[in-house]
Amino acid sequence: MRGLTAPVAAIPHEAVASIDAAQILDALPVAVLLTRDDRSIRYANPAAEQLFSVSAAQLTGLEMTALIPSDSPLHDVLARALAGGQPVSEYGLFLETPRIGTHVVDVHVAAVSGQGQGAVISISEHSMAHRLDRQLSHRGAARSVTAMAAMLAHEVKNPLSGIRGAAQLLERGLRAEDRPLTRLICEETDRICGIVDRMEVFSDRRVLERGPVNIHKVLDHVRRLAFSGFASQVRFFDRFDPSLPPVLGNRDQLVQVFLNLVKNAAEAVPELGGEIVLSTSYQTGVRVGTLGGGSRTELPLVIAVQDNGVGIADDIRPHLFDAFVTSKTNGSGLGLALVAKIVGDHGGVIEFESQPRRTVFRVRLPIAAGMPAEEE
Numbered sequence: 001m002r003g004l005t006a007p008v009a010a011i012p013h014e015a016v017a018s019i020d021a022a023q024i025l026d027a028l029p030v031a032v033l034l035t036r037d038d039r040s041i042r043y044a045n046p047a048a049e050q051l052f053s054v055s056a057a058q059l060t061g062l063e064m065t066a067l068i069p070s071d072s073p074l075h076d077v078l079a080r081a082l083a084g085g086q087p088v089s090e091y092g093l094f095l096e097t098p099r100i101g102t103h104v105v106d107v108h109v110a111a112v113s114g115q116g117q118g119a120v121i122s123i124s125e126h127s128m129a130h131r132l133d134r135q136l137s138h139r140g141a142a143r144s145v146t147a148m149a150a151m152l153a154h155e156v157k158n159p160l161s162g163i164r165g166a167a168q169l170l171e172r173g174l175r176a177e178d179r180p181l182t183r184l185i186c187e188e189t190d191r192i193c194g195i196v197d198r199m200e201v202f203s204d205r206r207v208l209e210r211g212p213v214n215i216h217k218v219l220d221h222v223r224r225l226a227f228s229g230f231a232s233q234v235r236f237f238d239r240f241d242p243s244l245p246p247v248l249g250n251r252d253q254l255v256q257v258f259l260n261l262v263k264n265a266a267e268a269v270p271e272l273g274g275e276i277v278l279s280t281s282y283q284t285g286v287r288v289g290t291l292g293g294g295s296r297t298e299l300p301l302v303i304a305v306q307d308n309g310v311g312i313a314d315d316i317r318p319h320l321f322d323a324f325v326t327s328k329t330n331g332s333g334l335g336l337a338l339v340a341k342i343v344g345d346h347g348g349v350i351e352f353e354s355q356p357r358r359t360v361f362r363v364r365l366p367i368a369a370g371m372p373a374e375e376e
């Protein structure tokens, strides 16, 4: 039983209530440590044994600093959770111990009261940290798109404008019934130019101009654009936290982000009864750092776009944010790649959860702390 005996009384279902807490923790795939104050380990589950390559018997009673060197950022997370009484999460943290080497992990720490203060620490590998890594590699992928965009601009856009001009000239001499053909040429050349234009955004290397942005205004604007265009049949719901501080961001680029997310949501929902929920909230305790160290940023602003559509196809999930990944006949697969690039440029992260009738894209962004409010 390794020190945990309390039955899980808060879970009402009879069958579950009879399972004790340690059994649940033992079954979790995530490493869990329970500490006595900030020093010694009271309990470790099998996933923790595996992560640290130390048996639970050896881990129990061990000083935290004997397991994880005292200069590890994990101790800082633990101290903050114990001092603040609020759960603290860190994504993409470097966990380095002499025994296991370096792992990139997500850490969640919550203080527990009762017989002497302690904390529950859960450590998982590869989730957000992995996605962050992927997001950084999206930027790498974007770089290769860059060269291609430059080439396309030159080799494709210029001839296309010639083709379009020629079609317009031809149109004048055509009979009315043949005109749809030249119009088709114009529309299709415009569509190709549109794709090349979107790719050119990846090659924009200018430093992002950022300032305080009221995200609710951005979302209102996006909803208006969507409702008067591609999402006119969709019902929109808001769940805004009115006290939300401004985002440190670039307004136009944030419009791009949420326009793409709302467009995808609108394309996924059923024709009848389609619903999109836009929500904002403030969640402290989530910080990220770039892989490779450097400063860590707090990302307390959470903006979510939820839809009741079909859900994301399993086969594209691992590559969802890569360029040219699409399940749509007319899709270019650039929407989410662009979203990932812009969110990354803002120092934020994007996550998604998806099941039929409930897909959520959640963007976490930094606040514009201590900056004057956005100009009206």
Ligand SMILES: Nc1ncnc2c1ncn2[C@@H]1O[C@H](COP(=O)(O)OP(=O)(O)OP(=O)(O)O)[C@@H](O)[C@H]1O
Pocket: 260, 264, 265, 268, 307, 309, 310, 311, 312, 313, 316, 320, 325, 326, 327, 328, 330, 331, 332, 333, 334, 335, 336, 337, 359
């Ligand atoms: N809300 C969603 N529900 C279900 N599937 C989604 C959702 N958002 C994205 N997807 C899936 O992810 C794929 C990639 O999206 P992305 O926006 O990058 O490209 P696209 O929408 O196919 O094309 P484009 O945005 O360039 O017009 C989509 O084709 C779709 O299969």
Ligand SMILES: [Mg+2]
Pocket: 260, 263, 264, 334, 335, 336
């Ligand atoms: Mg899209």
